[in-house]
Amino acid sequence: MRGRTPRFLRRISAVHHLTPEQRRALMGVCGRLCELAPQRDILVEGEDNAHGYVLEEGWACRYRMLNDGRRQILDFLLPGDIICGNDSQVWPAGHSVATLTSCHLYLLPLAGLPELCRRFPALQEVSDWMTQCELAIVQERIVDIGRRNAPERVAHLLLELMYRLRPVGLCTGRSYELPLTQEMMADALGLSIVHVNRTLRRLNTLGLIRYLPGQVEILDEAELMRLAEFDAGYLHQSEGAAQSGDAA
Amino acid sequence: MRGRTPRFLRRISAVHHLTPEQRRALMGVCGRLCELAPQRDILVEGEDNAHGYVLEEGWACRYRMLNDGRRQILDFLLPGDIICGNDSQVWPAGHSVATLTSCHLYLLPLAGLPELCRRFPALQEVSDWMTQCELAIVQERIVDIGRRNAPERVAHLLLELMYRLRPVGLCTGRSYELPLTQEMMADALGLSIVHVNRTLRRLNTLGLIRYLPGQVEILDEAELMRLAEFDAGYLHQSEGAAQSGDAA
DNA sequence: CGCTAGATTGAATCAATTCAATGAGCGTGG
DNA sequence: CCACGCTCATTGAATTGATTCAATCTAGCG
DSSP states (O other): OTTOSOHHHHHHHTTSOOOHHHHHHHHHHOOOEEEEOTTOEEEOTTSOOSEEEEEEESOEEEEEEOTTSOEEEEEEEOTTOEEOOSSOSSSOOSSEEEESSOEEEEEEESTTHHHHHHHOHHHHHHHHHHHHHHHHHHHHHHHHHHHOOHHHHHHHHHHHHHHHHGGGTOEETTEEEEOOOHHHHHHHHTOOHHHHHHHHHHHHHTTSEEEETEEEEESOHHHHHHHHTOOGGGGOOOTGGGGOOTTO | OTTOSOHHHHHHHTTSOOOHHHHHHHHHHOOOEEEEOTTOEEEOTTSOOSEEEEEEESOEEEEEEOTTSOEEEEEEEOTTOEEOOSSOSSSOOSSEEEESSOEEEEEEESTTHHHHHHHOHHHHHHHHHHHHHHHHHHHHHHHHHHHOOHHHHHHHHHHHHHHHHGGGTOEETTEEEEOOOHHHHHHHHTOOHHHHHHHHHHHHHTTSEEEETEEEEESOHHHHHHHHTOOGGGGOOOTGGGGOOTTO
């Protein structure tokens, strides 16, 4: 049964009440579900993008490349997230978006959205909320990279991912699948691969997490939150909804 | 004569055409102009904010504090910028906003805005555009802090500020007033004060900039842009408008 | 079985921080 | 008018967190 409701509706519903009519309207603007291999660009920096996507399954990221090959991942995109080329149509995208794993996504033509939001002011609110979530996440990342050391950064990322995966049913208790290579984490956290490795290893040894490539379990959530000064508030999830998970 | 048009209208007009009616509507929602001393909190992290502000004069910033006193500045706010507690009403602010210099600002009650945007779809576009500008700026900051070294970061910041100050008439040719202490720059760039100092000094010596506390001149813009891989596109200014300055 | 991508570890190096002083500019009060 | 105290800028020296370089190890795969 579960899995029938698209993940993005699940994610929205955890925070915003949607009438059946609004759900239908949202589903209506989505194109058909398509599949993409890992490591494929979805949106490319500098191009104009007439449509976005809804990520139903798999992980993706926003990223920027520097000339000499350095990469910075701006944000991870998880199932249920909506991917707009940041800039509704007018401005060329300032960054690229790529799949990290194989993904299922709905095409989302942006043309109809403004009209839809005008017809359903509640959807304008939802849209604003999503934008604010995104903004809050990148702001938190700035604090991470700018002022937290490696263990704090890694801890913060692992907690953020847990809290974001919960509402879409991808976190069982305190463990979840983490389909990121250490290189991807490094590119998101502004660290080197080697240092991410050492840091994960250390958090393992300290008994705060159990990390195995592809899988994490948060062993000592309280201590990890203290270490990272993590406060889930910035994710803008409602209190109750944050608890719902597959296993809950 | 100049200065009569509020800076935020000037900033918007550089990119979006506004009808006289829309201008009046925008001015109409602004409260009276008030003054604030330097280093005063405008919005406080964790509080609900029923209103925003329009920054007419002076510099401010969004920031987050960590428990041990580390500070991260997320974004500088310049004259003409609009300051909403990120989260329209519903969510407590995830960060604080404070003045850096003494400031003049209009109070901006948020209550009326959604209705106004519905009445003037063009204003919804303007609002979205502003949000996207903000998002793009913090994303660029992530690249800065995550993957650029100190000289690149400082160069990038100085260029960004120049390009942002131009449309509001605060950049004369290639020099502008920079009312930031080196500590503020350090907190924005994820560096230590000492290192910011050395880096500014180095850029001076290299002849790329002329920095004196309170004042910057970009001496070799081309080389500085190459160094920082700076591309003003992310600021979402229209091509032509970017050229207008007090001295132009 | 050899190949490749990713993970892991040690050692050397380096960019940036911290610690510690000094200097310059400014406002205030004696 | 000048001395004191404050903030901010500047510089040197020591330290360190993180990177780079270089191997080795492992698992999946044709």
